[in-house]
Amino acid sequence: MLVTVIVSVVAGMVSGLASHYITNRKFLLPRKSKLAFHPGFLGEMFVGSIASLVGVAMFNPETMMDILKVSILAGISGQAFLLHNRLATEQVKTDEIQSISKKLTELEKKNKE
Numbered sequence: 001m002l003v004t005v006i007v008s009v010v011a012g013m014v015s016g017l018a019s020h021y022i023t024n025r026k027f028l029l030p031r032k033s034k035l036a037f038h039p040g041f042l043g044e045m046f047v048g049s050i051a052s053l054v055g056v057a058m059f060n061p062e063t064m065m066d067i068l069k070v071s072i073l074a075g076i077s078g079q080a081f082l083l084h085n086r087l088a089t090e091q092v093k094t095d096e097i098q099s100i101s102k103k104l105t106e107l108e109k110k111n112k113e
């Protein structure tokens with residue numbers, strides 16, 4: 001059981017690290033800004049490991065090869081989930097910027113009149 005957990009976590013971390021590199025073309029180090037902490041590649045390794053643990057717990061693979069397959073697939077799926085959330089956040093930001101721009105244009109028109 002312990003070996004299954006360790007293999008699952010390591011495979012998920014490696015798939016998270018690989019996905020991070022593929023997405024960003026480099027490894028982003030953890031950093032802290034004024035507003036938030038950005039975990040960089042460590043965050044994606046963490047999500048990959050948790051996703052692989054959940055995948056192994058759900059599917060209960062029997063052989064080591066099956067454990068690796070499930071862990072890698074779940075780790076990559078966790079990264080897809082993160083990417084989807086990032087895209088949704090960026091879309092909200094874009095919509096808000098467009099709304100603000102539209103309101104500013106309306107205010108400028110009213111001020112000219």
